[in-house]
Amino acid sequence: MSLEPFQQSAALSLGVELELQLVNTHDYDLAPYAEDMLRMMAKYKLPGAVVPEMTSSMIEISTGVCRSSSEVLGQLSQIRDALVKCADKLNIAVVGGGTHPFQQWHERRIYDKPRFRELSDLYGYLSKQFTIFGQHVHVGCPDADSALLTLHRMSRYIPHFIALSASSPYVQGQDTAFDSARLNSVFAFPLSGRAPFALTWDEFTVYFNKMTKTGVVRSMKDFYWDIRPKPEFGTIEIRVFDTPLTVERAAALSAYVQSLASWFMNEQPFMPAEDDYLVYTYNRFQACRFGLDAVYVDPATGEHMALREHILLTMHQINKHAEAVSASSSLKVLRGDINRNHNDARWLRERQGQERLLAEVIRQAAGRFRGSAPQS
Secondary structure, rough: OOOOOOOOOOOOOOEEEEEEEEOOOOOOOOOOOOOHHHHHOOOOOOEEEEEEEEEEEEEEEOOOEEHHHHHHHHHHHHHHHHHHHHHHHHHHEEOOOOOOOOOOHHHHHHHOOHHHHHHHHHHHHHEEEEOEEEEEEEEEEOOOHHEEEEEEHHHHHHHHHHHOOEEEEEEOOOOOOOEEEEHHHHOOOEEOOOOOOOHHHHHHHHHHHHHHHOOOOOHHHOOEOEEEEEEEOOOOEEEEEEOOOOOOHHHHHHHHHHHHHHHHHHHHHOOHHHHHOHHHHHHHHHHHHHHHHEEEEOOOOOOOOEHHHHHHHHHOOOOHHHHHOOOOHHHHHHHHHHHHOOOOHHHHHHHHHHHHHHHHHHHHHHHHHOOOOOOO
């Protein structure tokens, strides 16, 4: 299969996908209600889409093409409110977070869809262990070459995205000591990690053609990279975010991505280099393990600094770009959380420290997700 052409899209446009947990309201374990939720959600006229995911206790929502993070929030809020109404009728709840804290992977059911069955046959138990929940942010690029340049510039900031979104400290009832344990499951897949270092679409096409000739790859969907180009949308897709506990935080994270992309596209502050990736995996691990307390190694200088300080420095550098895309208020909220050393992983641990019962933590997380959405 040949690589499809890179479609035109509005530069700096946004699209957001959220993978969400469906839990029962008895013990707050995952519940296989995706098919029922999809049937009920089909009655609503909403922006974006609501689709199944790998296992039947998951559901994915996505916005349409948005011009700003406030538009992202508006669309996610509409979909969230409809989800909550449907869930109330089914006596279940919808929850954010990158992992369910105590679900057992072997109890999961693969959603009955040809691609999911195919992946299950290929990956075995990894498919059920892929009951993890992420946020994907698409940002529009004016052309294919600028998409690849933006992708590789954005790679330096992958630790920022991981630490700011981290919401998966618990796996199968245990505190993993990671802020984002979700990404350890992603790394188990053979085509995960970083994209190849190609700075033009011609170079990337050569790579893609070589991969398809091996028979390992048939389409871009087969790559589980941290950031990948999406030629059918004219975007790059950042995939390292844990699903936040609220749609407000999801929108704020998209605001940060959009502000960075504006900086890259308008100022081209640095040229990506293959050597940027010498510390990529180390920085990624640090952010997963320690969140905002991580150490960040600057790939250009080798300087070591606190990740939170690097994020704050970056937000200062892109301040005018945040203003230009109406993202200043979102970045202010994120800066406040950084200064308090707070992310969703910290919230989950604080609640568990007080409640000593993960089911109660999930009940409270479900309340956070529903926000002001009315009960039916």
